[in-house]
Amino acid sequence: MEIVTGAINTLLLKFAKLLVGDCKLQKGVKKEIESLQKELISLGAALRKVSEVPVDQIDEQVKIWTRDVRELSYDIEDSIDTFMVSAGKDGHPVAELFSFKGMIDRTNNLFKKVVAHHQIAREIKDIKKLLEDASKRRERYKVDDAVIVAPRSESVDPRVGAMYRKETELIGLDGPKNLIVKTLMEGDGTTGRQRNIISVVGFGGLGKTTIANALLHELKVNFDCHFFISVSLKPDIRNILKSMLHQLDNKSYANIFEGLEDFQLINKIREFLQNQRFLCVIDDIWEESAWDVIKLALPDGDHGSKIITTTRKMAVAKRVGGAVFELKPLSYDDSYKLLSKRVFDTEDGFPLELSEVTRRILKKCGGLPLAIITIASLLASKPMQIQEWEKVNNSIGLGLGNNLDVDNMRKILSLSYYDLPPHLKTCLLYLSKYPEDTIIRKDILIWSWIAEGFITNEGEQHGKSLQEIGEAYFNELLNKSLIQAVDIGNICDRDGxxxxxxxxxMVLELTNMLSAEEGFVTLMPSDDKEEGILVPAVPKKVRRLSYSYRFRNSTNGYATAHARGSLSQVRSFTAIGDVRSLPPLTIFRVLRVLILGNCLRLEDKHLKDFGKLYNLRFLRLGNIRKLPKCIGNLQFLQTLDIRDASSVIQLPPSFVRLRQLVRMIAHRVRLPYDLTLENMKSLQELQCVGLTENLMQGLCDLTGLRILNLLLSSDDDCDIFREAFINSLQKHNGLQQLTLKTPGRFSLDFMQGAPCCLQRFVSNGLFYRGFPQRVNSSLSCLTILSIKLDNYMKQEYLVTLAELPSLRFLRINAFYAMEMKDVKVEDKKRRLIIYSGACAFRCLQEFHFYCKRMGLLFEPRAMQELRRLCLQFSVQRTIDALGEIDIGLENLPSLQHVFVDLGRSETPGEEIQEAEAAIRKATNDHHNNPSLDFGSVDAMLSSRMRLRIQ
Known part of the structure; x- marks a missing residue:
């Protein structure tokens, strides 16, 4: 299902399943379905054509038609899903289903017994009539004629202003500009005769064009010639080539363009530049194909020419080659200065009474220069009163109103949206249901997309799993700078x-506006001063409903027929915050996604009708104490996420009836001793389940498992199940992630019997049987390893670990068990030397080493790719061994972040101060200038757990 074509794509797949499945359809129904498929394909093609025309150029009747067809596709899918529920393969009778006969506004007849096959025949006939009506209106409104009209070009490109920014608007951009100059020019001299290329990458509005233009004007005196071209979203390559020639020599190439082919223009540019030292800016490259043509005109001379490109896409920057400079948002201080300069023509700041509202405004601008400049233009026109500035602050995210600057900002930001293919537009708009500043887990997002039907594995994606396709969608949005990566600090996520x-x-403000226009997500008002739920304010049909922060004190708003009619076709319901009164779940007749994440006061009464959500695919519950007994009724459930439960969850017996469950994610759950999971063949992810004998038996049959996270509650469990568990693992060749949480010394000899596809192994159990001398060849895929040792870390252990070819994250917690008085003299100088050669970790990006009684030293070429280093080591032993605190940070060329726990309670204060000073000097002297933090490892890990994550 897409924002462009509604549910048409998924409908085609479901009709295909009806034709080839084992449903015994009535005579003639299959032919009717085949006819429907053809009609849907035609309507889908028309909708895609409409989507290619700018919104302001589409006839109003065409807009109404496209909206009606999309809504019709949703209604049809609801009807087909209802039939599939009622005709379930297990033959289990499903009571209290809703009829969708007639498809349009006929969803209120409750019945207990479904004569499914007779009903689907009637439904198909009704569907056919409705689609025929839609096709007739398509002809009547002349939809196809309306969408072939050539779109009008903008009279003025809103990005042109970036080339003529005031000097005051470059506040905060001087630092990036100087770094780019250094990167471009540092090769000059004996080795600087080769062409240098640098790509400036970042989201729209960060100032890429402004910086590039400033660089051109600053550096052009050092070159024989220069030019600036803007490629744009839909480039006219011929005009771009003409512009290049015209800027290079206006007189010679004033009148020779007519009649020349593209390749002739390219040849003339190459001839002109062949013996020149040129500087050029190629601004706003959207597609790799555009660069592939333009670069043909740029000769590979040895005159020290420089090329600066700007793009919103990392993939384009990598295709261009050379250095990549990722432009970041402005710091708060620079944002403050820029806003102050634009509003008051001074950097001194704001009146005291406006300081707090100014802080909140800048927070929402998020360091985006374009947003700051736009908001400044609004504030400059307002009285210097806190009430007026509060109105501007509150309008951010809800629509900034009509203003020329605001309109230009939206046009610039929306270019990234309109560049997206239909499926990514859908995925991006789906994010509008989350409140600002929410940290969104990738797995929740992807499996919500899957549950909603946004992802299919047909066409070009055939052969890939739905999760793999979802990962690709997520990475595309990331690559296009439409979402921002966040580090949530989970050890199991340290795979690069x-x-x-x-x-x-600002992106959220845009998506909220676009989503509201399309009726894609409905955000319920959240003003506590208002009584009841403002259901009359929502559209006639709500498909996706999101509440945040606080629900109303009354449920009276749900009692009306209008309320139930508006919400009866909600497909996704997301609630975040203080739950005072949830709507009765019986309202949501076709719900596919239910997220009650981080909801306070969530009680059993809120879930009393839980078992009637027969179409539910994705369920996330936070702060619950137990699962409803009726959970087994959710026959289509794919994801059960209860990782934020407030206590240990005992799974009800009906849980094992969830035959289509793919993912079960929890903080801590237990399965009843008399139940086994052997029939849950669809399970791929099973997290934080207590180990029992029945579970062990069932695990052997779950050959599709990819992620397994087990809890062992006692040492007895460890002894009883160790061998059986290791034997069970050998049957899971597809297992990719294994996590063991144990109370004692349960240790898996993972290097001998590990599954061949294992990518992550995390265990808090102590290794006490000794360490393998060689790495098993089956561990070639291992990227994450976190282990504990019950003694010190021996040098030979490190040599063994260095044999892991794909290792990216390594965490070692070594306990030195002997008392200090028992340590031999030579052991007091013990330190771990991480050296090059056999012990050079080729791929390692993050290294955590915790041992209070050992020193540490990185020798040259030890870890060339290491970016993040977290250490807890002995200051005294390092001094004893080396004579000073020098752990060799300069030998880690890729280092970006350093965290150090010096064990303050065990080391004299004076030595701690000296050690901190030495480490701080080492990071300051490092060419990457990595960030440095001192503190407690335990405090660091616990603080990460407090992030507000959905």
Missing amino acids: QVHACQVHD
């Missing part, structure tokens, strides 16, 4: 990938 994101407030 992004596992959570946020949406910039």
Whole structure:
């Protein structure tokens, strides 16, 4: 299902399943379905054509038609899903289903017994009639003629202003500009004759064009010639080539363009530049194909020419080659200065009474220069009164109103949206249901997309799993700078990938506006001063409903027929905050996604009708104490996420009836001793389940498991199940992630019997049987390893670990068990030397080493790719071994972040101060200038757990 074509794509797949499935359809129904497929394909093609025309150029009747067809597709899908529920393969009778006969506003007849096959025949006939009516209106409104009209070009490109910014608007951009100059020019001299390329990457509005233009004007005196071209979203390559020639020599190439082919223009540019030292800016490249043509005109000479490109897409920057400079948002101080300069023509600041509201405004601007400048233009026209500035602050995220500057900002930001293919537009607008500043887990987002039907594995994606396709969608949005990566600090997520994101407030403002126009997500008002739920304010049909922060004190708003009619076709319901009164779940007749995340006061009464959500695919519950007994009724459930439960959850017996469950994610759950999971063949992810004998038996049959997270509650469990568990693992060749939480010394000899696809192994159990001398070849895929040792870390252990070819994250917690008085003299100087050669970790990006009684030293070429270093080591032993605190940070060329726990309680204060000073000097002297934090490891890990994550 897409914002462009509604549910048409998923409908086609479901009709195909009806044709080839084992449902015994009545005579003639299959032919009717085949006819419907053809009609849907035609309507889908028309909707895609409409989507290619700018919104302001579409006829109003065409807009109404496209909206009606999308809504019709949703209604049809609801009807088909209802039939599939009632005709379930297990033959279990489903009571209290809703009829969708007639498809349009006929969803209020409750019945207990479904004569499914007779009903679907009637439904198909009704569907056919409705689609025929839609096709007739398509002809009557001349939809196809309306969408082939050439779109009008903008009279003025809103991005042109970036080339003529005032000097005051470059506040905060001087630092990036100087770094780019250094990168471009540092090769000059004996080795600087080769062309240098640098790409400036970042989201729209960060100042890429402004910086690039400033660089051109600053550096052009050092070059023989220069030019600036803007490629734009839909480039006219011929005009771009003409512009290049015209800027290079206005007189010679004033009148020779007519009649020349593109390749002739390219040849003339190359001839002109062949013996020149040129500087050029190629601004706003959207597609790799555009660069592939333009670069043909730029000769590979040895005259020290420089090329600066700007783009919103990291993939384009990598295709261009050379250095990549990722432009970041302005700091708060620079944002403050820029806003002050634009409003008051001074950087001195704001009146005291406006300081707090100014802080909140800047927070929402998120360091985006374009947003700051736009908001400044609004504030400059307002009286210097806190009430007026509060209105501006409150309008951010809800629509900033009509203003020329605001309109230009939206046009610039919306370019990224309109560049997206239909499926990514859908995925992006789905983010509008989250409040600002929310950290969104990637897995929740992807599996919500899957549950809603946004992702299919047909066409070009055929052969990939739905999760793999969802990962690709997420990465595309990240690559296009429409979402921002967030580090949530989970050890199991240290694989070099992004596992959570946020949406910039200005992007959220845009998506909220677009979503409201399309009726895609409905955000319920959240003003506590208002009584009841303002249901009359919502559209006639709500498909996706989101509440945040606080529900009303009354449920009276749900009692009306209008309320139930508006909400009866909600497909996704998301609630975040203080739950005072949830709507009765019986309202949501076709719900697919239910997220009650981080909801306070969530009680059993809120879930009393839980078992009637027969279409539910994705369920996330926070702060619950137990699961309803009727959960087994949710026959289509794919994801059960209760990781934020407030206590240990005992799974009800009906849980094992969830035959289509793919993911079960929890903080701590237990399965009844008399139940087994052997029939839950769809399970791929099973997290934080207590180990029992029945579970062990069932695990052997769950050959589709990819992620397994087990809890062992006692040492007895460890002894009883160790061998059986290791034997069970050998049957799971597809297992990719294994996490063990144990109370004692349960240790898996993971290097001998590990599954061949294992990518992550995390265990808090102590290794006490000794350490393997060689790494098993089956561990070639291992990227994350977190282990504990019951003694010190021996040098030979490190040599063994260095044999892991794909390792990106390594965490070692080593306990030195002997008392200090028992340590031999030579052991007091013990330190771990991480050296090059056999012990050079090729891929390691993050290293955590915790041992209060050992020293540490990185030798040259030890860890070339290491970016994040977290240490807890002995200051005294390092001094004893080396004579000073020098752990060799300069030998880690890729280092970006350092965290150090010096064990203050065990080391004299004077030595701690000296050690901190030495480490601080080492990071300051490092060419990357990595960030540095001192503190407690335990405090650091616990603080990460307090992030507000959805």
